[in-house]
Amino acid sequence: MFRFKFLYWITYVVIILFCSKQNSCAQKIDIPLNIQNNHPRIYTDHDGQGLLSSKLKKADWAKNVVDDMIEELEPYLKQVDKDSNWMLSRLQMYWNSHHTDIYISGNYFVKAQGKASRPTVRFSGSRDWETPYAAPRIEDLKPFADPEDGTVYMMKEGKGEWVSPEKSGLIIEKINQQILRYAQNAAFLYWFTGNERYAKFASGILTTYLTGLLDRKLPIAAAGDNVNNISALTSFEVIHQGEIPFVTVCHDFLYSYLKKSYPLFSSNVAAPVFKKWADNLIDHGIPDNNWNIFEARFLSYLALALENNAVYADGKGSNYYLDIIYNKDFPRNAALTTSLKGFDKETGIWNESPGYSLNVSTDILSIILLTDRAMPNSLLPLMPVLKKAVMATAQYLMPNNFAVSFGDGHYNQLPAKSMEYLIYWSRKYPDSSEERKFTRALKYSQGSSYNRSKVESLFDLFFYVDQLIETPPASLQDFASVTFYAPNVSWFVQRNGFDLKNGLMISSNASAGNHSHANGLSIELYGKGYPLAPDFAAGSSYWQKDHSEFYSQFAAHNTVVVDGQSKYGFMRGYHPFALKSHYPQKAQQDHYFSNVTYGNISFVEPETQSDQLRLLSIIRTSDSTGYYVDIFRSKKQKGGDMKHEYLYHNLGQKLTITDSKDKVLLLKSTDELSTLKGDVIGYDYFTDKKSIKFDQDFKATFELKLNRQPSVYMNMWMKGNDQRTIFSVNSPKSRALNNKVVPADIVNLPVPTLVVKQEGEAWTNPFVAIFEPSFDNNSAIKSINAIIPASVNPDFTGVQVINKDKSTQFIFSDAKGLTDNQYKSYSFKGEYAVASVKDDQLQYLFIGNGVYVSDSSISMKAKNKELTASLQFENEAYRLFAEDPLQLKFLKSNFNGQSLKTINSENKRKIFKGMVIKENGKRYILFDIPALNNDFIKFSLIKEKIKN
CATH class of the missing domain: 2.70.98.70 (Beta-galactosidase; Chain A, domain 5)
Known part of the structure; x- marks a missing residue:
């Protein structure tokens, strides 16, 4: 097993390196030489207020998103009105120690050392999220908390405790992300309303946090520990840096205010930190699963937050990182065009368990929607595989509308976001038939009561269409x-x-x-x-x-x-x-x-x-x-x-x-x-x-x-x-x-x-x-x-199921399918067969990948290769389904004439000529029937009685 995995990774790295040199393993996306230099540019542009105002008038759900932000922020704004440090002081930082160097071992924080000239951002406690502790409420967090012993303030069973960071799971980074989300929302409200009260709130948090990352170094792992292959500035995993969208969007909406209040901040602090984050994402991670998608999403935010390449002495700006996102493969980071190969071409299914597969399309679509704003029309060639993948997720659904749960999955509904994003795309690049298809799938998968009432994301505020079009009702059978x-x-x-x-x-x-x-x-x-x-x-x-x-x-x-x-x-x-x-x-x-x-x-x-x-x-x-x-x-x-x-x-x-x-x-x-x-x-x-x-x-x-x-x-x-x-x-x-x-x-x-x-x-x-x-x-x-067959066959097993409606099924299975099996009036050779009888009347014969199945008066036999077929008797007529050519045989005494007059699903008639044969002293009529190619034929015979 170890040798197999080792060879797998060596092969993968060789392929990645080869692709990066040859530039021939994935479709190349053209990156514009110049990205618009105005801000904001990530979710909208500087003229976007009018479009958003129009959406708020048309869509109550959108107005609720904004109203909820205002309501959520107001208590904290009042605190900051009294004390400008009230919220930013609750960031988890090395306020006094100013540590720059982080040491980790395995999945746990060990210590922090080194000293910068200013406070730095505290590193997470563990890679493992399981912990008996919980995050305090924002109100209960201790301001400027950085005791000499390095402990952090956490809650356990309703009481506060100072604990070693390694016991706190992911709580440290989650607290910072929560505070940064508030800063993002306040920056958005500043852009939308012009109220500088929001800007002051957001800028204090943003400048403190980004300055705190300027001197911070990547963690150093214990000798022999490869955790550094996946570690990040603030977290044990590069894919856990959920602060990146909040920080970049906050900076984007706050850009004009920062230029006025902190003229050199964007160039001297924000840009170097954004690049440090981006380079870490490229150097660390796992290139061939959902990790790569998470990293590309973070890279997209960072790329759009930066200016054009020419602005920077190293030439690494927005264009540089967009090219990496779509076109460049590295040992620990693959281009998004390479990652798309994780979807099966035939089925559209992503190569992970449902719990992860369901959300991969959503994440890729969010990347495309983001970056499409900077490079319109360039990404259209990537959409067919994603459209197929999103629709394929319906195959996971059980009849109760929840997805199956093999592997690391859970029983959940399909994510609404992926279909919402495709609806947005279909309206941006108009295709009414596609919009109807995705809208219908959205309404079915989310249920008839879906009304977007739980939308909270700022991203979704901009990338959901204002109102959904009307579509006819759908059922699971329409999609699975x-x-x-x-x-x-x-x-x-x-x-x-x-x-x-x-x-x-x-x-x-x-x-x-x-x-x-x-x-x-x-x-x-x-x-x-x-x-x-x-x-x-x-x-x-x-x-x-x-x-x-x-x-x-x-x-x-x-x-x-x-x-x-x-x-x-x-x-x-x-x-x-x-x-x-x-x-x-x-x-x-x-x-x-x-x-x-x-x-x-x-x-x-x-x-x-x-x-x-x-x-x-x-x-x-x-x-x-x-x-x-x-x-x-x-x-x-x-x-x-x-x-x-x-x-x-x-x-x-x-x-x-x-x-x-x-x-x-x-x-x-x-x-x-x-x-x-x-x-x-x-x-x-x-x-x-x-x-x-x-x-x-x-x-x-x-x-x-x-x-x-x-x-x-x-x-x-x-x-x-x-x-x-x-x-x-x-x-x-x-x-x-x-x-x-x-x-x-x-x-x-x-x-x-x-x-x-x-x-x-x-x-x-x-x-x-x-x-x-x-x-x-x-x-x-x-x-x-x-069921005990007439002669011993160690590969055969069978069972008879007797139902209360007086029907009986005889179920036959043969592991090898090479032996003639006899039971009462039934004969069978193959992998699987079912014969069903009710009131002494044959209901159907079914054979799966077999040579033949028969009762005393009817048989189906493969003509060239193993056969999968069924013969069903219903309403005085027979219905034959056959995936393969077969010989259909009837007892002569049950059949008038030697021709089989049939009609198919399209009401096309055909006559099959039969021939009389003798077997075991009985006369039969034999018909050669071709494969019916996913169709059936229907015909009538004299009704026969079958006794078992």
């Missing part, structure tokens, strides 16, 4: 497909129905891309409005043990652990699955068989070198009912399997386990599943562990009680097997949850978890489970039985 595969993050999703309450969805993923977890072949399941089988997101922070030991590891995921040892590196994933087959085709929106979706995915678990194969399917039984099929095979490549453990987490307050006759199984406390027994450390986070040895079929019922709403149940049936042990445990809370996606009283609950241990291998003894979400335990399934 039935199946979707993003290989760059090893993620495959299948949906069956898009309805909030009755839609079904499986999100499956392995470990690829950034911010991924060590989770093997993991799934999330949706049901009745909730992510019932959730992912768990990151721990309390990336540097805390709960993250490295539990949240980022197998124990927190719905997966299979081998020999209690499954684990590998997390954060940057190198272990994708292989999508062997699936149905329907990716991004297919219509003309598919809607009763069955499936995906067959394989994976090599690297720690134990185990082959794993997980077949996941959704079977729809009515508009409001359906269930999930999960067939998980796992075995070590070299044998010697001790055990395989199937982990399944489900929201709820109660887990009940019964046998096939609904008798409750009595589980007893156990000390298994722990490091004391040689298992992965994540098992130590399980509590209330109980177990029972049980080799028969069983049912697990997870109950989620909700206030003033029907309870939601997940009913799980699992096929029994020899040498099985069932465990009931509680997992820590899922940190992916919030009170928007589930009720507040559910957010912090432990998660009931089922663990099923199979001694020995689990390939010929796979885990076969059926999951059905329902309200108030109104299950539509009556019973489930194992």
